[in-house]
Amino acid sequence: MSGTSPAGSSAGSSAGLPVATAREVRRHARRLALRHRRELTVAVVLHSLGAATGLAGPWLIGRLVQDVSAGVDDVGRITALICFFVVAQAVLTGLAMFASARLGEKVLAQLREEFVDGVLALPLGTVEAAGTGDLITRTTRDVDLLARAVRYAVPDTFLSVVTIVLTLGGLVLLGPLLAAFALVSAPILGVATRWYLRRARDAYLRENASYSRLAEGLAETVDGARTVEALRLGDRRFARVQSDIATSYGAERFTMYLRTVYLPHVDVSFILPVVATLVFGGLLYLDGVVTLAAVTAATLYTQQLLNPVDTLLFWLNELQVGGAAMARLRGVRPSAAPASAPGESHGPQADAVVDKGFELHGVSHAYRPGHDVLHDIDLTIAAGERLAVVGPSGAGKSTLGKLLAGVHAPRTGTITVGGVPVASLSLEDLRAEVALVTQEHHVFRASLRDNVLMARPSASDASVEEALRAVDAWSWAASVGLDTAVGAGGVELSPAQAQQLALARLVLADPHTLVLDEATSLLDPRAARHLERSLAAVLTGRTVVAIAHRLHTAHDADRIAVMEAGRIVELGSHAELVAAGGAYAALWRSWHGQD
Structure with a gap:
């Protein structure tokens, strides 16, 4: 686990989620060990006892050879002792492996829970910038790789280390010269292992990152299959997949190269100790320096070392x-997000927010360096005000909504709610204060009731019904039934029903500020109009920022902000802007077919 990778960077993927450094991984492993100190101690003791009983067999066989060569008939007693220690070693090793496996499952469960908590706590801007492929790969492949390491690699490695240490101790007791013969391969093995470890961590991080990019490209192609077909992008998407496969192949080929260089050195190092012990131990016996029993036991100990070293x-x-998988999983945590990302607590919390109004001063934002999509936005939104944001596609309306909701932090300028910087609010407080609803909705695989209760699990059925009525969804929800499973494998809801379900969650969550980004776009205009009027009664007294193309939404707002090319070009009420005869008036006339 040597080598370093800067926190906040993903080896082999500049746009991926953060990756923990090797030091952070080791520190976290130590914390896990201390947290399970009792179970770890039991496993250590059992492994040590199992390894210690395994030393008795070679020593007894050496005694047996010595006695037979001297004409002493003690075969029966020594054979019985060998059988006893073999059985004892098997029992102790089995108990040790059980204790290690049980500890491993506890640690693995804890790591998985920490990973899920970290994913849910990450700022949305961080996840959006990384892409879904990286997150999916960490959730699936990296978790599986870590599970294999925790369940099998760690217990077997620990047992091997204990066995090697105790066996070398037994060799030293037999004679330092005999122990030295068993270590003749140590320099070769040490140099080869150091060479391998210096390269392996970064190589496997690059390999895992290449899988993330490949998964992301495939997911995008599958999700956008209709768009790919309609725009005839098949060749371009196929070229992207081919490029990703080539990158993944190159990364995996390099890790294979590391193994093909390293493993032959390991194989050579296995042969030399046994040969050296037999040849030089035999010469020492002929010179009378050591006994035949010592040479026999040393040879068996050296041979016995091969299996744990190989393991x-x-x-x-x-x-x-x-x-590498743990570094990627450990990197998914709130503390690994950029310091400027919204959702991290660096100052006053939501309980300090009294006035719920927004203040934006000199706000600019860019998704790519040097390409601002918002330019020097100055805007004040009073508490309880309903502001509509309109403008042509690409004007920056959705970006402004995401900045208000804390999904992204502005590149320059400040955004405050009640005088508190949005970026200083903890994620929990931010989501309780400001809710963002877009035209993208997800129906979870659960009952209809549970899908609504996600916003407030303690709510009663009466509150659920009230929320569904507020968004004109009770008629179909009652016919479906609150206990009916919806989502994948259940009753399939239409896009319009899924949108109403998302709005019902919003009503139940009851945040003080709502950012609605085309939140009724999937409904037909008449139904959307009716729903917005129903919501208006529910949302009375709350701050609402509505981003819309349908200008009847703007007509009902207290004020309207008109955006063009990332700037607010007009600001006022519907009547004021129509009378001004500017950009909004032109949009209004076009909306009514007057141009």
Whole structure:
């Protein structure tokens, strides 16, 4: 696990989610060990006892060879002792592996829970910038790789280390010279292992990042299949997939190169100790320096070292893979997000927000450096005001809504709610204060009731019904039934019904400020108009920022902000802007077919 990777960067993927450094991974592993100190101690003791009983067999066989060569008939007793220690070793090793597996499952469950908590707590802007492919790969492939490491690699590696240490101790007790013969391969193995470890972590991080990009490209192509077909983008998407596969192939080929260089050195290092112990131990016996029993036991101990060393080196590769996976999973946490990302607490909290109005001063924003999509926005939104934001596509309306909701932080300027910077609010307080609803909605695989209760789990059925009535959804919801499963595998809701469901959650959540980005776009104009009038009664007294193309939404607002090319070009009431004869008046006339 040597080498470093800056926190907040993804090896091999500049746009990916953050990756924890090797030091952070080791520190977290130590915290996990201390958290489960008792279970770890039991596993250590059992592994040590199992390894210690395994030392008795070679020593007894050495004694047996010595006694037979001296004409002493003690075969029965020594054979019985060997059988006893073999059985004892099997029992202790089995108990040790069970204790390790049980501890591993606890640690793995905890790591998974921390990962899920980290994903849910990440600022939305961070997730959007990274793309879904990276998150999906970490949720699936990286979790599976870490599970394999925790369940199998860590227990086997620990047992191997304990066995190696105790076996070397037994060799030293037999004779320092005999122990030295068992270590003749240590320099070769040490140099080769150091060479491998210096390259392996970054190589596996690049490999995992390449899988993320490949998964993201495939997901985009599948999700946008109709668009790809309509615009004849198949060749371009196929070229993207081919490029991603080539990148992934190159990354995986490099890790294969590391293994093909490293493993032959390992194989050579296995042969030399046994040969050295037999040859030089035999010469020492002929010179009378050591006994035949010592040479026999030392040879068996050296041979016995091969299996744990082989196991250790075999799992070393898996530990590198698991370590890279843990670095990627550990990187998904709120503290790994950029310092300027909204949703991190650096100052006053939501309980300090008394006046719920917004203040924007000199706000600019860019998704790519040097390409601002918002330019020096100055805007005041009073508490309880209903502001409509209109303008042509690409004017920056949705970006403004995301900045108000704290999805993104402005590149320059400040955004405050009640005098408190939006970026200083914790994610929990931010979501309780400001809610963003777009035309993109998700129906979770659960009952209809549970889909609404996600906004406020403690709400009663009466409150659920009231929320559904507020968005004109009770008629179809009552016919479906609150206990009916919806979503994947259940009753399929239409896009309009899914949109109403999202709005019902919003009503139940009861935030003081709502940012509605085309929130009724999937409804037909007449139904959307009726729904907006119903919502108006529910949302009385709340601050509402409505981003819309349908100008009847703007007509009902207290004020209207007209945006063009990332700037607010007009601001006023419907009557004022129509009378001014500017951009809004032109939109209004066009909306009514007067131009």
